[in-house]
Structures are given as C-alpha cells and as structure tokens.
Amino acid sequence: MTPSLAIQTSNLTKKFGERTVVDHLNLSIEQGKIFGLLGPNGAGKSTTIKMLTTLLPPSEGRAHVAGFDVEDEAMDVRRKIGYVPQLVSSDGSLTAEENLLLSAKLYRIPSSERQLRIEEALAFMGLVGVRSKLVRTFSGGMIRRLELAQAVLHRPLVLFLDEPTIGLDPVARRTVWEKLKEMNKRFAMTILMTTHDMEEADFLCDELGILHQGVIAAIGGPDELKKQVGPEANLDDVFIHFSGATITESGNFGDVRQTRRTANRLG
Amino acid sequence: METFDKREERQTDLAKKNSLSDYFAQTYALSEIEFKKLFRDPTELFTRAVQPILWLTVFGQVMSKVKAVPTGEISYLAFMSPGILAQSILFSAIFFGIAIIWEKDLGVVHKLLVTPTARSALVLAKAVSSGFRGLVQAVIIFIVAYLMGVKLNFHPVHLLLVILSVFMGSAIFSTFSLIVACLVKTRERFMGIGQVLTMPLFFASNAIYPIEMMPKWLQVISQINPMSYLVDSLRALMLEGGVSHFGIGLDFSVMILIFGLMLFIASKLYAGIVQ
Ligand SMILES: Nc1ncnc2c1ncn2[C@@H]1O[C@H](COP(=O)(O)OP(=O)(O)OP(=O)(O)O)[C@@H](O)[C@H]1O
Ligand SMILES: [Mg+2]
Numbered sequence: 001m002t003p004s005l006a007i008q009t010s011n012l013t014k015k016f017g018e019r020t021v022v023d024h025l026n027l028s029i030e031q032g033k034i035f036g037l038l039g040p041n042g043a044g045k046s047t048t049i050k051m052l053t054t055l056l057p058p059s060e061g062r063a064h065v066a067g068f069d070v071e072d073e074a075m076d077v078r079r080k081i082g083y084v085p086q087l088v089s090s091d092g093s094l095t096a097e098e099n100l101l102l103s104a105k106l107y108r109i110p111s112s113e114r115q116l117r118i119e120e121a122l123a124f125m126g127l128v129g130v131r132s133k134l135v136r137t138f139s140g141g142m143i144r145r146l147e148l149a150q151a152v153l154h155r156p157l158v159l160f161l162d163e164p165t166i167g168l169d170p171v172a173r174r175t176v177w178e179k180l181k182e183m184n185k186r187f188a189m190t191i192l193m194t195t196h197d198m199e200e201a202d203f204l205c206d207e208l209g210i211l212h213q214g215v216i217a218a219i220g221g222p223d224e225l226k227k228q229v230g231p232e233a234n235l236d237d238v239f240i241h242f243s244g245a246t247i248t249e250s251g252n253f254g255d256v257r258q259t260r261r262t263a264n265r266l267g
Numbered sequence: 268m269e270t271f272d273k274r275e276e277r278q279t280d281l282a283k284k285n286s287l288s289d290y291f292a293q294t295y296a297l298s299e300i301e302f303k304k305l306f307r308d309p310t311e312l313f314t315r316a317v318q319p320i321l322w323l324t325v326f327g328q329v330m331s332k333v334k335a336v337p338t339g340e341i342s343y344l345a346f347m348s349p350g351i352l353a354q355s356i357l358f359s360a361i362f363f364g365i366a367i368i369w370e371k372d373l374g375v376v377h378k379l380l381v382t383p384t385a386r387s388a389l390v391l392a393k394a395v396s397s398g399f400r401g402l403v404q405a406v407i408i409f410i411v412a413y414l415m416g417v418k419l420n421f422h423p424v425h426l427l428l429v430i431l432s433v434f435m436g437s438a439i440f441s442t443f444s445l446i447v448a449c450l451v452k453t454r455e456r457f458m459g460i461g462q463v464l465t466m467p468l469f470f471a472s473n474a475i476y477p478i479e480m481m482p483k484w485l486q487v488i489s490q491i492n493p494m495s496y497l498v499d500s501l502r503a504l505m506l507e508g509g510v511s512h513f514g515i516g517l518d519f520s521v522m523i524l525i526f527g528l529m530l531f532i533a534s535k536l537y538a539g540i541v542q
Contacts, residue, residue, distance in 0.1 A: 053381050055541055078383040087374025093304050105296035106382040108289055150378070 004067075006031045006158045006190035007052065011061035014047050014214075021047050023214035024061065029207070031157070034184055034191040036205035038198075040243050044214040045194040046086055049160050052192070053083045066157045079107075082151035086162035086194075090146050092136030096127050099135060099150055107154035121149040125179065141172025145179065152183060159183070161193040165200060177203055198235035208235075210242040217242040293384045297392030305399055312400065316407045319355040323348065323411055326475075336476050340508060341418075348412040349501035349509075350474030353436060353494060355404045360397050360440035361465050364448030364457055367393070371452075371540050380538055387534035390442060394530070397441030398434035405433045409505075418507035425504045428515075432504060435522040436497040440468075442529040449536040474498050478512065496521045 007029040014022040022044040029035045037045050050056040052065055054074040063070045066080035090099050100121060104114045122128045125145040135143060144164060151159060164180070165173040181204065183189050195201055201208055202222050210218045210225075218225055218238070226233045229241045305312070323344070330336065331343045338346040370376050379389055413419055444461070451457050471485060472494035478486055489495050500518035503511035511518065 050541075055377060055380055055538070075383050078381055081381065083378065083381045085374045085377040087372070087377065089374040089378035091300075091304075091375055092373075093307065094300065098300065098303070102296060102300055103382070106293055106379070106384050108292065108383070 004031050005029065005064070006033070007035075007063070007065050007192060009052075009061065009063040012048070012051060012058055012063050013060035014044070014051060014056065015059040021214050022051070025214070025216060027209065027216070029190060029192060031190050032184070032188045033206045034180070034193070034204050036201045036208045037192065037194045037211055038196075038201060038208055038239060038243075039194075039211035043211040043243070045211055046162055048211070049083075049162050049192070049194065053081060053160050054078055079154075080157045082154070082156035082159045084144075084147045084151050084159075084161050084164060086166070088143060088147075090135050090143055090150065093134065095132050095134055096122070096138075096146050097131045099146060100153060103150040103153050109154055117153055121153055125149045126175075139172070140167050141169065141175065144168060144172070144176055148176070148179060148183075152187075152189070155187055156189065158190045158192065161191060163194055163196065165195070165197060173197075173200070180204060198239060202235050208238075210239065212243045289383075290385055290388055294388040294391050294395070297384075297389065298395040301392060301396030302399055305396065312403045315355065315359050315400075316404065318358065319351045319404065319408055320411050322351045322354070323408070323415065327351075327415070330475075336480065338477065341506060344412075344415060345417045345506050346477075346502070347475050348408065348417050349505045350472075350498050352405055352408045352433070352501055352505070353472075353498045354469055354474055355408065356401045356433060356436045356497070357440050357468055357494060358465060359400055359404065360437050361444050361468075362461050363393070363397055363441040364444035364446075364461070365454060367445055367448045367540065368452065368454050368457060372454075377541050380541060385534075386537045387530060390445060390530055390533045390537055393445060394438035394442050394526075395434075397437040401433040401437035402430065405429065419505060420507050420509065429501065429504045432497060432500045432519070432522070435519070435526060436493075439493055439497075439522060439526050439529055442526065442533050445533050446529065446536055449533070449540045452540060468492060468494050472498055473502075473512070493522065493525050 005028050007027060009025050009027045012022060012025040012027075013020065025048060037048065039045055047056065051058050052063055052070060054070050054077050057071060065077045068076040068080065070077050090096075091102075094102070097118065100118045101114070104118060109117060122131055125148065127142065127146060127149065130138070130142065135146065138146065148161075148164075161180075165176050168176065177200065180191065180193075184191055191204075193204070205222060207221055208219070208225060209216050218228070220228070222235060222238075225238045225242075226235065229238050233241075327344045327347055330347070334343070336343055336346070367376070380386075409419060447460055447464075448457055451460060471488045472492050473489060474494065478489055478495070481489060496513060496518045499511055499513050500515055500522070503509045503515055503518075513521075
C-alpha cells in the first residue's frame with residue numbers, strides 16, 4: 001500500500017495582480033508527518049497556507065487536503081483541518097472556556113461529548129486554572145496554547161500552524177513544541193507549519209521545504225539538507241544557502257510590520 | 268498517486284453534509300457569543316444612548332414649540348420619536364464594519380472562516396448581534412419618550428412588531444456596513460465612508476419631517492431609502508394612533524427584501540476580507 005498523502009499540490013499558484021507570490025508549487029506530504037515550510041519574509045509561506053486552508057482561492061493549479069479539493073470541496077476540507085493563523089485568533093473578550101465552546105459548537109461536536117473534550121483540552125494545555133479568565137489577560141504562551149487547543153478540538157487530520165511560537169519566551173516555546181509532538185504522535189496528526197526559528201524546525205520537523213520567492217528551493221529531512229550544504233552545516237547555513245544568501249529585496253515593510261504586530265500582541 | 272482513503276470518507280460524510288440544523292445551530296452559537304460580549308461591556312450601549320436622548324430632549328422640545336412641521340393629529344415630539352429610534356439604529360449599525368475590520372486585523376475572522384460554517388451564517392450572526400444593540404436603544408428611547416409624555420402604544424402585538432422592525436433595521440444597516448468593510452478593508456478608509464453615508468441616509472428620509480414636506484427630487488430619494496420604511500413602520504407601531512404612510516405590509520416586505528439582498532452580497536464578499 002502506498003502511504004496516503006495528507007497534502008498534495010500540483011502547480012499551485014497565487015498571483016496578486018502581476019506579482020506571482022506562490023509559483024507552481026508541487027508538494028506531497030505524507031500522513032502523520034510534521035512538515036516545516038521555511039523561507040524569508042515574503043517568500044509566500046502564509047499565502048500557501050491560506051490556499052490550503054481554503055481562505056484564498058488559488059490563481060492556478062490544484063491542491064488536495066485530507067483527500068479533498070480545496071476549491072471544489074472546501075467544506076469537506078474545513079471539517080478535516082485545524083488552523084492557527086500567524087495573527088492572534090482567539091477572542092480576547094471571551095474566556096478560554098467560551099472560546100473552546102464556540103469552536104466545539106461550530107465544528108458540531110455532539111453536545112454529549114463537548115464538555116469532555118473541553119476538559120481534556122484544558123488539562124492537556126495546562127489551562128484549567130485560567131479557564132474562566134478573559135483571554136485578553138493571557139500571556140502570549142497561554143494564548144498560543146489556547147489557540148492550539150481550539151484548533152484540535154475536533155481532531156483534525158491535518159493541522160496548519162503559521163509561526164506557532166513567534167514572540168514566545170524560551171520556556172513557553174518549548175512547552176508548545178512538546179504539545180505539538182505529543183499531538184502529532186497521539187492522533188497521527190499531520191502538521192504543516194512555517195517558522196523562522198531553525199532550532200524549532202530542527203526539533204520538530206520530519207521534513208523541510210525551503211520556499212524562496214514562491215518556489216521550493218530545496219526539500220528534504222533536516223539532516224539530509226544539512227549534508228547537501230556541507231559536512232559541518234547547521235540549519236541556519238541551509239536556510240542562507242537556499243534562500244539567496246543575503247538579505248534580498250524580497251519581503252516588504254508590510255510583512256515586517258505584520259510580523260511585529262503579532263509579536264507585540266503576543267509578547 | 269492515491270490521496271487518502273477517499274471513498275470511505277465520502278460515504279460517512281454523506282450524512283454529514285451541512286444540514287439546515289447545522290446552519291441554525293452554528294448561527295445560534297455565534298449569536299449567543301455576540302450577546303455575551305455585548306453585555307459584558309455595556310458602556311458602549313449607554314454612550315450610544317446619549318445622542319438620541321439629546322435629540323429628543325433638545326431638538327424635539329424646541330421644534331415642538333416652533334410648530335414648523337405639520338404632523339397632523341400627533342405632536343411633533345411623538346412624530347420624531349420613532350425617527351430618532353431609527354436614527355440611533357442607523358448610526359450604531361453603520362459603524363459595525365469597524366468591528367469586523369478589527370476582528371480581521373486580529374485573525375479572529377481567519378479562524379471562523381476555516382471552520383465548516385456557511386458564510387451566510389457568519390454574516391447572519393453579526394446581523395443578530397446588531398439587532399440586540401438596536402433593541403437596547405429601543406428600550407431607552409421608549410423610556411425617554413414616555414417620560415416626555417409621548418403617548419406610546421404598549422399593545423403586545425405592536426411591541427412584538429416593533430422588536431421585529433428594530434431587528435430588521437439593524438440587520439440591514441449592519442450588513443450594509445459589513446459589505447463596505449469587505450470592500451475597503453482598512454479602518455481609516457472605512458471611517459471616512461461611514462461618515463459620508465450616514466447623513467444622506469438620515470436626512471433623505473422621513474425620520475424628522477414628513478415626506479410631503481420635501482422637494483420632489485428628495486421625495487424620490489427618500490422613497491428608495493430603506494431608512495424611510497424602518498421609520499414608517501416604527502411610527503405606525505410605536506405610537507398611540509400612529510399611521511403608516513406606505514402600509515405596514517409594504518414596510519416589512521421592503522425591509523425583508525433588502526436584507527435578503529444584503530445578506531446575499533455580504534455572504535459572497537465576507538471571505539474576501541482576509542484576502
Ligand atoms: N492580499 C495581498 N495582496 C497583495 N499582495 C499580497 C497579499 N498578501 C500577501 N501579499 C504579498 O505576497 C508576498 C508573500 O506574502 P506571505 O504573507 O505569503 O509571506 P510569508 O512567507 O508568510 O512571509 P512572513 O515570513 O513575513 O510571514 C508578500 O510580499 C506580500 O506582500
Ligand atoms: Mg507569513
């Protein structure tokens with residue numbers, strides 16, 4: 001039996017006006033894997049995730065997620081995936097529990113199971129003590145854990161994470177890593193994540209793709225990629241090697257501002 | 268290459284196609300949340316009440332003395348009370364889009380759009396939320412008008428229809444606002460447009476003077492202004508001896524039709540706000 005694919009894209013392309021941001025992307029990601037999408041600011045990472053999560057219609061090409069077409073079967077895709085965007089997505093004017101309850105209801109988790117799942121999620125993410133606190137009083141690490149809890153409440157087959165640990169302190173970051181590993185193991189959940197943190201990529205990902213100006217410049221396991229670059233190479237070297245060596249004109253003020261804004265809000 | 272085990276998934280999924288009960292349950296869940304948020308921080312509700320109260324107590328009192336507006340059997344104050352309710356609904360609903368842009372800038376909208384919820388359910392919940400706000404305004408204006416001696420109609424059927432009318436009005440203007448938000452996408456641009464829209468909608472309506480008093484061209488405009496139908500229904504329903512100019516049936520038909528249209532357009536555009 002061929003291993004089934006959680007994500008498959010063929011010539012997936014996104015253009016904004018004249019500008020091609022994602023350029024004929026061909027990706028195959030096996031079920032149960034953690035795949036890291038790396039690349040400089042403005043490389044097209046978030047745009048790729050938005051297309052795969054049905055938020056943005058592709059300009060060209062196709063993508064299948066959990067076996068469903070992101071355009072023609074968007075609702076089916078949505079039932080099978082979880083998503084934590086680059087921005088803060090939990091509602092600050094609600095409590096942790098209310099946020100979870102809303103997710104549970106929108107995913108139509110049967111009412112008999114709802115409370116159990118929410119309790120489990122709160123315990124798993126270490127949020128039991130703050131369940132009735134408004135999320136706007138949370139630290140960045142707590143918000144990220146809540147967002148993860150919300151995103152996996154319905155046991156998605158594929159989880160999309162856009163810079164999951166941005167703006168977190170080293171301890172909070174490590175906690176998120178452990179939770180992700182555990183979820184990946186426990187539910188055989190495929191994870192596609194983006195990150196600028198090479199240590200994170202090294203620790204978490206089974207496979208990496210380096211995106212540069214909308215094109216995959218390299219793909220493979222972390223160790224494989226390091227070997228390609230040199231005997232002593234680390235992932236920083238790999239990143240620099242494949243993403244055009246120096247700080248190029250890629251990325252713009254808007255990208256940086258948006259990233260910062262997220263960091264501020266979380267920090 | 269084979270992607271996933273699709274056939275099996277398909278079969279179990281057939282029963283899970285988004286049904287009408289999903290639709291209502293999701294809309295209800297979202298509305299419930301909006302309701303909670305509204306009453307968690309009620310300061311906004313009260314600051315919003317200041318303006319209509321001033322209109323009634325200052326503008327209303329003065330204009331009653333002047334007797335410049337022929338209002339038939341009823342006093343000018345009674346005539347304008349429903350108009351001021353409609354105005355406060357308009358003014359609070361028309362800036363609803365700001366909240367949507369705010370949610371989009373945060374990422375809350377992204378998350379909602381990725382759940383298996385119909386876009387129209389997301390829009391509908393926002394309309395309901397705006398309806399709650401309108402209702403609070405209605406209660407406040409009922410109290411103020413009553414204290415100022417306006418003869419209000421407290422017949423339960425009338426009250427029920429007032430609630431419906433307030434909901435329709437709020438839903439129309441908030442959904443319209445949402446459409447504008449989806450088109451302009453930034454708060455700065457939205458503020459400018461919001462200011463530009465409210466005044467014509469308000470003054471080119473029968474809110475504070477009867478349509479017959481207007482010049483012909485303005486009469487035409489006010490007859491295609493949804494605001495006029497909201498005011499007309501409220502005037503007929505709220506007041507003791509209130510009469511409808513267009514007919515209650517027509518008022519509600521026009522409002523339902525316009526809301527349907529707004530809902531349709533907004534559902535198509537809503538996902539675009541994150542693009
Ligand atoms: N709606 C849009 N309209 C026009 N251009 C856009 C739009 N969204 C993204 N872009 C542009 O597409 C490019 C890729 O953006 P994207 O957000 O995918 O980058 P990224 O790889 O996620 O970067 P970062 O690491 O900064 O998050 C950027 O240059 C951005 O300015
Ligand atoms: Mg990004």
